[in-house]
Amino acid sequence: MDLDRRTLLRAGLWGSALLGANTLGLSRPAEAAGPTPFRRIAVEEEFSTLELLLAQRKVLAENPPDEPGFTRFWGTMADSLGIWGVVQELVGLPGSRGLMRAFDLGEGRIEAMDAAGIDMQVLQLTSPGVQIYDAAQAGDLAQSTNERLAEAVRAHPDRLAGLATIAPQDPAGAARELERAVTTLGLKGGLINSHTRNEYLDDPKFWVIFEKAQELDVPIYIHPRVPARDMVKPFQEYFGLEAAAFGFPMDASLHALRLILSGVFDDYPRLQIVLGHMGEGLPFWLPRIDKKMALFASVKEPRRKLEKPPSHYFLENFHITTSGMNYHAPMKLAHEVLGPERVLFAVDYPFEENEDAVRAMDAAPFSDADKVKIYQTNAERVFKLSERAGPGA
Numbered sequence: 001m002d003l004d005r006r007t008l009l010r011a012g013l014w015g016s017a018l019l020g021a022n023t024l025g026l027s028r029p030a031e032a033a034g035p036t037p038f039r040r041i042a043v044e045e046e047f048s049t050l051e052l053l054l055a056q057r058k059v060l061a062e063n064p065p066d067e068p069g070f071t072r073f074w075g076t077m078a079d080s081l082g083i084w085g086v087v088q089e090l091v092g093l094p095g096s097r098g099l100m101r102a103f104d105l106g107e108g109r110i111e112a113m114d115a116a117g118i119d120m121q122v123l124q125l126t127s128p129g130v131q132i133y134d135a136a137q138a139g140d141l142a143q144s145t146n147e148r149l150a151e152a153v154r155a156h157p158d159r160l161a162g163l164a165t166i167a168p169q170d171p172a173g174a175a176r177e178l179e180r181a182v183t184t185l186g187l188k189g190g191l192i193n194s195h196t197r198n199e200y201l202d203d204p205k206f207w208v209i210f211e212k213a214q215e216l217d218v219p220i221y222i223h224p225r226v227p228a229r230d231m232v233k234p235f236q237e238y239f240g241l242e243a244a245a246f247g248f249p250m251d252a253s254l255h256a257l258r259l260i261l262s263g264v265f266d267d268y269p270r271l272q273i274v275l276g277h278m279g280e281g282l283p284f285w286l287p288r289i290d291k292k293m294a295l296f297a298s299v300k301e302p303r304r305k306l307e308k309p310p311s312h313y314f315l316e317n318f319h320i321t322t323s324g325m326n327y328h329a330p331m332k333l334a335h336e337v338l339g340p341e342r343v344l345f346a347v348d349y350p351f352e353e354n355e356d357a358v359r360a361m362d363a364a365p366f367s368d369a370d371k372v373k374i375y376q377t378n379a380e381r382v383f384k385l386s387e388r389a390g391p392g393a
């Protein structure tokens, strides 16, 4: 899409935004046709590859992990959508649009961004990522996925950036891959799709990954997935409850709390974790978590005594994104609890629509200055996006 069309589309979008509560400093639609005063950067934007899809099909059929949540949810989705009929899939089936769009790391994706006025996407491998494989396969898939992602970023360095898939099944290998992906591929941090075969990253055997992230000064994005083996059963009587409807945030928020309570942030105080979906509900719970964990620590000595209350670490070591949460009530809560420096704009494309997320953030009841932080400067700081997007950029 040429610049003129982009500008016009953006002007139309901005024109409609003027009907909302905030005008981002634009007093009339005609001004919106000029250069935009900030970049819209969306930071939880997902992709997949055919290699990953086929690997997932094979592991489900031949060697499923001991994860009833994964096998049942994804097995049902696959049967329902015909996902494993790759030929069918490639001609397009109703309901599979999200997955098809996930494979597009080029022009189709860029056009969808242009249509909504999104300047840059920070890409990550869609859930469940490589968490479901044994160590050797997960490590190989992480490397090949990172190569593919870096190739896409090199083709559109001003529009795409990416996070490195890493496989905690081999913690030292994951740390090495994070370093390789950041230093030689130009990726901007690590991506882990929550638990790895039912194991959470609060186990110190995984902390070599966090040590490396702190050393490289890059964040780790923890994206949700279907809850682990011992947690998923009560969700499963209502299909979908275990997934993005509710199970995803329950799993990811538990994961984040386990990290906080493990003391990992006392050991790695500069480590930064990114959570999607408005912080997976945690901003709502922080004061009560502090109060009750202090009470219970007086009853039984905790596994590790923390230097600060749990909320301290959430406010110092986490950033949250707005992915899939285009609702002003939770947006306002997160903004108030974390402050405008720790909230980042995200869409959750292709599983959510770019236009919906932009419309919601444009109309959010925040100051123009805070919107610039949420749309642009926080992402630039956290993911170092103002630096080179990748080799050759």
Ligand code: CA
Pocket (backbone or CB within 6 Å): 044, 046, 223, 276, 323, 348
């Ligand atoms: Ca997502």
